Every structure is written in C-alpha cells, then in structure tokens.
Amino acid sequence: MGLENNRIVKKFAALRAAGKQTLLPFITAGYPNLETTAAVLRELDGAGVGVCELGIPFTDPVADGPVIQASFTAALAAGVTTRGIFDVVRQFRRAGGELPLAAMVSYSIIFRHGVETFVNEAAEAGLDGLIVPDLPLDESAELERFAAGGGLALVLLIAPTTPAERRLEIARHSRGFIYYISVAGITGERTALPEQTLAAVAELRRHTDTPVCVGFGISNATTVREVWRAADGAIVGSAIVKRMEEHAGATPQEIAGVVGKFVRELMA
Amino acid sequence: MTTQLQSPGREGYFGPFGGQFVPETLRAALDQLTQEYHAAQADPAFAKEFDRCLREIAGRPSMLYYAGRLSEQVGGARIYLKREDLNHTGAHKINNTLGQVLLCRRMGKKRVIAETGAGQHGVATATAAAVFGLTCDVYMGAEDMRRQALNVFRMELMGARVVRVDSGQRTLKDATNEAMRDWMGSVAHTHYIIGSVVGPHPFPTIVRDFQSCIGREARSQMLQTAGRLPDVVVACVGGGSNAAGMFSPFIADKEVELLGVEAGGTGLSFGRHAASISCGRPGILHGSLSFVLQDEDGQTAPVHSISAGLDYPGVGPEHAWWHQMHRVRYTTCDDAAALQAVCTLSRAEGIIPALESAHAVSAAIQRAAELSSDKIVLICLSGRGDKDCNEIADLLAKVAKPAGATAKEGR
Numbered sequence: 251m252g253l254e255n256n257r258i259v260k261k262f263a264a265l266r267a268a269g270k271q272t273l274l275p276f277i278t279a280g281y282p283n284l285e286t287t288a289a290v291l292r293e294l295d296g297a298g299v300g301v302c303e304l305g306i307p308f309t310d311p312v313a314d315g316p317v318i319q320a321s322f323t324a325a326l327a328a329g330v331t332t333r334g335i336f337d338v339v340r341q342f343r344r345a346g347g348e349l350p351l352a353a354m355v356s357y358s359i360i361f362r363h364g365v366e367t368f369v370n371e372a373a374e375a376g377l378d379g380l381i382v383p384d385l386p387l388d389e390s391a392e393l394e395r396f397a398a399g400g401g402l403a404l405v406l407l408i409a410p411t412t413p414a415e416r417r418l419e420i421a422r423h424s425r426g427f428i429y430y431i432s433v434a435g436i437t438g439e440r441t442a443l444p445e446q447t448l449a450a451v452a453e454l455r456r457h458t459d460t461p462v463c464v465g466f467g468i469s470n471a472t473t474v475r476e477v478w479r480a481a482d483g484a485i486v487g488s489a490i491v492k493r494m495e496e497h498a499g500a501t502p503q504e505i506a507g508v509v510g511k512f513v514r515e516l517m518a
Numbered sequence: 519m520t521t522q523l524q525s526p527g528r529e530g531y532f533g534p535f536g537g538q539f540v541p542e543t544l545r546a547a548l549d550q551l552t553q554e555y556h557a558a559q560a561d562p563a564f565a566k567e568f569d570r571c572l573r574e575i576a577g578r579p580s581m582l583y584y585a586g587r588l589s590e591q592v593g594g595a596r597i598y599l600k601r602e603d604l605n606h607t608g609a610h611k612i613n614n615t616l617g618q619v620l621l622c623r624r625m626g627k628k629r630v631i632a633e634t635g636a637g638q639h640g641v642a643t644a645t646a647a648a649v650f651g652l653t654c655d656v657y658m659g660a661e662d663m664r665r666q667a668l669n670v671f672r673m674e675l676m677g678a679r680v681v682r683v684d685s686g687q688r689t690l691k692d693a694t695n696e697a698m699r700d701w702m703g704s705v706a707h708t709h710y711i712i713g714s715v716v717g718p719h720p721f722p723t724i725v726r727d728f729q730s731c732i733g734r735e736a737r738s739q740m741l742q743t744a745g746r747l748p749d750v751v752v753a754c755v756g757g758g759s760n761a762a763g764m765f766s767p768f769i770a771d772k773e774v775e776l777l778g779v780e781a782g783g784t785g786l787s788f789g790r791h792a793a794s795i796s797c798g799r800p801g802i803l804h805g806s807l808s809f810v811l812q813d814e815d816g817q818t819a820p821v822h823s824i825s826a827g828l829d830y831p832g833v834g835p836e837h838a839w840w841h842q843m844h845r846v847r848y849t850t851c852d853d854a855a856a857l858q859a860v861c862t863l864s865r866a867e868g869i870i871p872a873l874e875s876a877h878a879v880s881a882a883i884q885r886a887a888e889l890s891s892d893k894i895v896l897i898c899l900s901g902r903g904d905k906d907c908n909e910i911a912d913l914l915a916k917v918a919k920p921a922g923a924t925a926k927e928g929r
C-alpha cells in the first residue's frame with residue numbers, strides 16, 4: 251500500500267497547494283480520561299488544525315518535560331492502555347472523523363506489542379502516522395518497512411544537534427512530514443524560539459519537498475506565527491496539556507471547549 | 519563461539535541486544551563519545567593515565583582474599599573474595615567513573631551528571647569530579663536518598679549537587695530518566711557518566727571495559743594464589759557492571775562456571791522483585807534492547823529490592839546475550855537471604871558486605887555447599903556495607919524475633 255491516500259500526506263498536499271501553514275496540536279491520549287480524548291478529537295476536527303498528535307502515555311518518557319510526564323502518569327494511573335486509545339480512534343473514524351492522526355509513541359511500547367502487530371492495529375484503528383521520539387533513524391528500518399506496508403506515515407525527527415548530512419538522510423526517510431525539534435532539550439513551554447531554528451528549517455526545505463513542522467517549546471500565537479515564516483506547521487504540546495490539566499476536573503465537553511478555544515487563538 | 523561472544527556483530531550490538539534507542543537529540547553525543555573512546559583506546563597515554571588513576575586514586579589492585587572461616591562453615595568449595603569493597607569510596611563503581619572522567623576531559627566537557635541508586639555510583643562520580651575539578655550533579659530517587667542518606671552526605675561533602683527525583687517509584691530507574699532529560703538539554707558541555715553496563719551504545723561497552731580490571735586482576739591472582747582458575751565465579755547483577763567487569767575476562771575460559779545473581783525481592787511475582795533476566799523478556803529501556811520487566815502494554819513494571827543498587831527493571835544488553843548463549847547462568851536471591859548473608863559474612867570474616875554484594879555471597883554459599891573442597895568459588899564482593907548499616911539495623915530489628923538471635927551466635 252502506498253501513502254497516496256494517507257490523510258497526513260493529503261492534508262499537507264492541500265495546504266501546500268493553498269499556500270497555507272498549519273497547527274499540529276498534541277494531546278495526551280486518555281488524559282484525564284478516554285471520553286475527553288474522544289471529545290477533543292471531535293472538537294479539533296472542526297477547528298481546522300492540520301494533524302493531531304496523540305501521545306500514548308508511557309512510564310518513562312525521557313524526551314518529555316514535567317507537564318507531559320505528569321499527564322502520562324495520571325493517564326496510566328487511570329488504567330489507560332494502547333488498545334483503549336485505539337478504540338477511541340476507531341470510534342472517531344466510524345463517526346466520520348477525518349482529522350489526520352499521528353500517534354506519538356515510545357518504541358518500548360511498539361516493540362513489546364511487536365512491530366508488525368502494532369502497525370497493523372494502529373492502521374486498522376484509523377491512525378495515519380507514527381512519531382517515535384526514542385527511535386533514531388539507525389534503528390528504524392523494521393518499523394519503516396511495516397509502516398510503509400500498512401499505509402502509515404513514519405515521521406522522523408531532526409534535532410539541533412543533528413549533523414548536516416544526517417539531516418538530509420533523515421529527511422529522505424521521513425514520511426508525512428519531518429519533525430524539526432527546535433531546541434536541544436525536553437518538551438515544555440518556552441517563551442522564544444531559538445534563533446537558528448528558522449534558518450535550519452529554511453535550509454532543510456531547500457533540500458526536500460517533504461513538509462517540515464517545528465515542535466518543542468512552542469506555546470503562544472506569536473511563536474506559531476514565527477514558525478510559519480519558515481515551516482509548514484507548528485506543533486504545540488505542553489501548552490495544550492497544561493490547559494487540560496488546569497481543567498482536569500471538568501467534563502469532556504468542557505475540556506474539549508478549552509482546547510478548541512486555545513488552538514483557535516494560536517491559529518488566529 | 520568465543521569470538522561471537524566477545525565481539526558484537528553490528529557495532530553496539532551483542533547478538534540481537536543493545537543498540538541506540540535514544541532521542542535524535544542525543545545521537546550526536548553518542549557518536550562523539552564512541553569516537554573519543556576509540557581514540558582513547560588507541561592512545562597509550564590514555565591507558566597509562568587510567569592505570570595511574572586506578573592505582574593512586576582507587577587503590578588498585580584490590581585484594582584477592584581466601585575466606586577460610588566462611589569456607590569451613592559452608593563445608594564445600596573453597597571460597598575466595600575479590601575485594602572491590604576495599605576500593606576508595608567502597609565499591610567497584612570508582613573504576614568506571616575514573617575512566618569516564620578521563621574521557622570527559624578528552625572531550626573538553628566541564629560538567630558531569632550521573633544517576634545513582636545505592637549512592638555508590640554517585641559518590642564515585644562525585645569523587646572523580648572532585649579529583650579533576652569538574653562540576654557534578656547527581657540524580658537520585660527520593661526513596662533512595664532516604665535509604666542511602668550517608669551517601670547523599672558524602673556526595674555533597676565532595677562538592678556535588680544531589681538532585682532529588684520524585685517521579686515514578688522514586689528509585690534508580692526514575693533517577694536515570696531524569697539524568698537523561700538533563701543530558702537532552704546539556705549535551706554540548708556535559709558528559710553523562712552512566713553507572714552500569716546499561717543505556718545506549720557505547721555505554722555498555724565502555725563501562726564493561728573500565729570495569730574489566732576486576733576480572734583481569736582476579737584471574738591472574740587466582741592463578742598466582744591457587745595455581746589455577748576458579749570453578750565458579752559469582753557476582754550480583756543490578757545493571758550488571760560489577761558482574762560484566764568480573765565475567766568478561768573469564769568468558770573465554772569455558773570450563774569456568776559464571777553465575778549472575780539478580781534481586782529476588784520478596785518473591786518472583788509481578789512488582790515484587792528486580793530479576794530482569796530471570797523473570798523478564800526482551801524489551802527496550804533507557805536506550806537499549808535487553809531483558810526488561812514490563813507489563814504487556816510495554817509499560818515498565820514496578821520493581822522491588824532490599825538493595826537500592828539492584829532495584830532496577832532492566833539489565834545490560836551483554837548480559838542478555840550471555841544469557842541467551844547460555845554462557846552465564848542467572849539466578850535470584852531474595853531480600854531475606856541477602857540480609858542473612860550480610861550477617862554470615864560479617865561474623866565469619868569480619869567483612870560487612872553491601873546489600874547488593876550480599877546477593878552474590880548468598881548464592882555463592884549455596885553453590886559452594888554443593889561442591890567438594892577441591893573446588894573454588896570466587897565471589898565479586900562489589901562493595902562494603904557501611905552505607906547500608908542504618909537500613910540493615912532497621913531490617914534486622916524487624917525480622918529479629920527476640921533480639922537474642924544475634925547475641926547467641928556472637929562470641
């Protein structure tokens with residue numbers, strides 16, 4: 251199966267054709283519960299965002315800062331599992347949801363399920379892509395093969411510490427889009443974008459047609475706008491999860507409303 | 519088979535185990551470290567300086583000691599101890615930190631970070647950092663800071679900052695996560711001194727090599743003292759560094775039985791032990807593929823051990839390989855047996871072992887009892903028990919029926 255019908259690929263093709271940039275919100279799946287995840291997906295589907303990243307909770311997320319860690323811990327304590335998250339995605343698709351979805355998931359989880367099994371189940375549930383923050387290019391051959399076979403876009407990451415030649419190699423293998431990490435560090439809100447980020451993205455885009463999105467530390471509309479000057483999309487995680495945390499006691503609809511309002515502000 | 523056992527096929531792999539399952543942000547630092555290590559290995563000046571550090575700072579070579587009274591008491595094989603407990607700072611950990619600090623200096627980095635469980639690796643890192651004037655931050659779980667309060671004080675006295683970790687179970691795994699997160703943002707000027715043969719390549723190889731002075735010395739000391747190799751070599755296995763250092767020079771000696779002892783905790787059911795090889799299966803944790811303790815969704819399992827240094831849900835990838843190749847046999851020793859072994863060795867030889875090392879002592883006593891007196895069992899006594907004394911006192915008070923049990927046996 252090729253990726254021509256992949257929702258992420260199609261979305262970016264349409265955005266490029268329209269000369270538009272987009273927002274990629276990250277939410278922790280199952281936080282504070284799966285009903286909220288379902289409600290947020292419906293909300294985001296109507297909010298005009300590009301791709302939703304669904305973070306699959308993990309006990310040991312070494313690339314994540316305190317906000318996302320705490321949401322993972324809470325979701326796991328509430329009994330959330332990968333299969334439960336896949337069920338939410340499946341129902342979202344059955345109800346006609348068209349929002350492109352990428353799972354952000356540790357390779358520890360994928361490996362334990364079995365690479366082939368995990369990819370098949372993710373694709374069957376209705377996911378469109380995988381982002382595996384602890385799997386560098388050198389270890390990704392097996393997943394790359396199965397993801398391609400299953401019609402899933404395997405999104406690879408480039409860091410500020412990645413040497414120039416390796417950036418191009420990663421870009422060649424990345425599908426859907428390329429995830430450019432704006433800072434050497436963990437996820438979490440930061441006030442400004444490091445200076446080199448835009449130049450690095452611009453340089454990357456001279457060598458690849460694959461869309462480039464920037465993430466880590468983006469938390470407000472000003473930074474989103476800045477990222478859009480060079481990249482196809484801005485990824486916002488901790489700032490959204492923090493707002494969910496502030497309303498963790500509210501109903502799924504209310505939390506979805508909070509997320510919807512915030513992403514609209516970010517894109518305004 | 520020997521060459522297969524000793525040299526990983528694809529660089530950084532031991533059979534199917536090992537690798538570099540880390541965020542892209544850390545890849546460049548691992549490459550830099552790999553290159554620096556290759557360069558250091560080719561540089562006679564590095565070997566000379568490392569050797570000097572081991573002698574003058576760690577106090578090597580460590581003694582080989584015939585535990586005569588213990589052997590007599592057990593009534594089986596003759597038991598020898600490789601006295602890593604006599605090293606400066608009280609454990610084998612100093613061998614690795616001295617080597618890594620020298621690498622850090624070659625890379626021009628001015629700050630080191632470390633994770634620690636029992637605090638021995640933290641103390642050894644703080645020591646090496648003090649010797650060479652480096653800034654040092656040590657991540658330690660809140661529960662371990664309680665269990666190993668003395669070591670927290672020692673680290674701080676030597677100028678290190680101890681960073682308390684309150685996530686997860688507040689033990690070694692969580693401290694490792696936090697150290698990795700620090701490194702994600704500090705790789706440009708900071709070297710992460712991993713404390714065991716775990717983590718992404720090249721750490722398992724580097725740490726094994728720096729620790730292999732244990733086995734090399736022990737092997738030649740055995741030949742000198744007894745005129746032959748031991749029949750059985752025993753070491754405790756947390757991440758597996760003292761065991762890897764002890765075993766690797768014996769791997770090619772096929773007639774030597776190698777026995778790794780994991781933490782059996784309070785029983786071998788989910789969450790009550792830290793026996794990654796004995797009870798776990800292949801999975802990924804902290805950057806490498808090895809045996810891990812996980813639930814079926816891939817979430818890391820809770821673990822338990824009486825000893826903070828063995829309280830870890832993973833193990834070095836080379837051990838996974840040795841296990842798969844049936845070159846090393848892995849067994850477990852539970853909390854109670856380890857505590858018993860502390861008492862036994864203390865009274866028989868006047869040596870108070872670390873709780874970690876007591877796991878090896880316990881299993882070795884069992885194995886020695888099965889053998890005749892013409893056989894030799896060699897134990898890697900990885901550390902001394904001073905750090906554990908408060909904890910041991912509390913635990914003994916809990917198990918002691920009337921306090922007479924202790925009084926009766928003492929003379």
Ligand SMILES: Cc1ncc(COP(=O)(O)O)c(C=O)c1O
Nearest residue numbers: 638714756757758759760827901
């Ligand atoms: C004395 C001692 N032995 C053993 C260990 C376990 O580590 P490893 O399995 O890497 O030797 C520790 C760890 O803190 C220790 O302090």
